[in-house]
Amino acid sequence: MTSEASTVLRLICKTQSYDWGKVGSESQVAQLASSTAGFTPRDDAPYAELWMGTHPSGASVSVESQEPLKSLLTQQNLGPKMHAKYEGDLPFLFKILSIGKALSIQAHPDKALAKELFAKRPDLYKDDNHKPEMAVAITPFEAFVGFRPLHEIATNIKAYPEFASLIGQETAQKFLTQVSSSGTSTTPEDVQNNKAALKAVFQALMECSQEALTQHLRSLIGRIEAEGKYEEQGSLPELVVRLNRQFPDDVGIFCALLLNYVKLQPGEGIFLAANEPHAYLSGDCVECMAASDNVVRSGLTPKFKDVSTLVRMLTYNYTSPEAQILRGDPYDDCKRTVLYDPPIEEFSILRTNLKAEESEVVKAIAGPSVVIVTEGSGKIKYTENGAHREQSADKGYVFFVAAGLDVELEAKGEDFVSYRAFCA
Incomplete structure (x- = not known):
């Protein structure tokens, strides 16, 4: 028996300080x-992440009782289905990220590969679960996500001879020939050959020697700086120069030529499926992920780079940056709430955006959820044991909301934005 039976619990959540985080009140x-x-x-400390959930490295606790959230989870407030399926725990970890310096270029294994990696290298891969992620911007936000369209990569190979020299002229030319002949084809055979050519380019980059990398990268940086055309944020020259300042002589800098660059506005999101390369570059977002720590890194990091695993695990899908961006879909009969619904079972996200004095009722969800207010102030209202209840819901307030509960969000005298991660 837990000491609290409340269906809505305000939480204290743990911050994580990593060197890539934004500093102080920024x-x-x-x-x-x-x-x-x-x-x-x-003022001198980086604040990188706020963790909302039950992960042991940063477990949330009840404001009222100071008890860990996990000890307060029951069959009733998780919902019988979710309680049984996830063994009495939340299936997701919800976060806020504040990024001042690029995170590593990485991918997350699918379930089959996660089991393989955990069995072979439990020192590096701590569990056997997959780790799909979704991020929704709360300030302007930059990221790499997935491989660029093939014709863009071909253009970059031609425009940056230092890159072609690094991966080898033969590999570069084979890729250009493949793209020229079949780069827009959608037949299964051509798509397979396109992916093979892309894999060869990526593998050649990832396996290049540090000596060759340093030589060609410094040559490229010198040329860009001499030309002086790197002021436009998000342009390839600007990205290359910026990333080199953050991670000098790192192989991940050349990935800017291969990966889609996206700049999200508040409310726009990206879903990071298993076996897809990505990196967060700057800005603030809400992020939700499955309960796993599995990461395979390839660049923009001093940490271990598992190149062989990364090269073989990627899908080598290629698509436009616009196709990566999520803007939320209408949710239920709500007017001010949108749904971000990735093709996985562990989580989805709701965003409620209210003008001053507006309110919105979000009908009961079958599973548990966690809500954070990211802008404004207001109230969260609900009925518990037949009685009407309400709590203040100001910027930074985080709540656990039990399964099966109608919730009304109400803004006070300013705009109000909240995000709600849930599993149904």
Whole structure:
């Protein structure tokens, strides 16, 4: 028996300090965490992540009782189906990220590969679960996600001879020939050959020697700086120069020529499926993921780069950056709430955006959810044991919401934005 039976619990959530985080009050993580009594951000500390959930490395606790959230989860407030399926725990970890410096270029294994990696290298891969992720911007947000369309990569190979020299002229020319002959074809055979050519380019980059990498990258940086055309944020020259300043002589810098660059506005999102390359570059977002720590890294990091695993695991799908962006779909009969619904079972996200004095009722969800207010102030209203209840819901407030509960969100005298991760 738990000491709390409340269906809506306000939570204290843990911040994580990594060197890539934004510093002090510039960080949305720090701003949101400041709603918790006793938290004062340091001006010289990076605040990278706010964790909302039951992960043991940063478990949330009840404001009222100080008990860990996991100890308060029951068959009733998780819902019988979710309680049985996920063994009495949340199936997702919800986060806020504040990124001042690029995160590593990485991919997450699917379930089959996760089991294989965990069995072979449990020192590196800590569990046997997959780790799909979704991010929704709360400030302007930059990321790499998936491989560029083939014709864009071909254009970059031609425009950046340093890259062609690094991967080898033979590999570069085979790719250009393949794209010229079949780059727009959708027949299964041509798509397979296109992916093989792309894999050869990526593998040649990932397996290049540090000596060759340093030589060609410094040559490229010198040429870009001499030309002086790297002021436009998000342009290839600007990205190459910026990433080299953050990670000098790192192989991941050349990935800017291969991966889609996206700049998201608040409310726009991306889904990061298994076996797809990606990297967050800057900005603030809400992020939700399955409960796993499995990451295979390839660049923009001093950490271990598992090149052989990464090269063989990627799908080598290629598509436009616009195709990667999610803007939310209408949800139920709500007017001010949209749904981001990835093709997985562990989580989805709702975004509710209210103008001053507006309110919205979100009908009961079959499974548990976690809500964070990222902008404004208001109330969260619900009925518990036949009685009407309400709690203040100001910027930075985080709530666990039980399964099967209608919830009304109400804005006070300013715009109000909340995000809600759930599993149904």
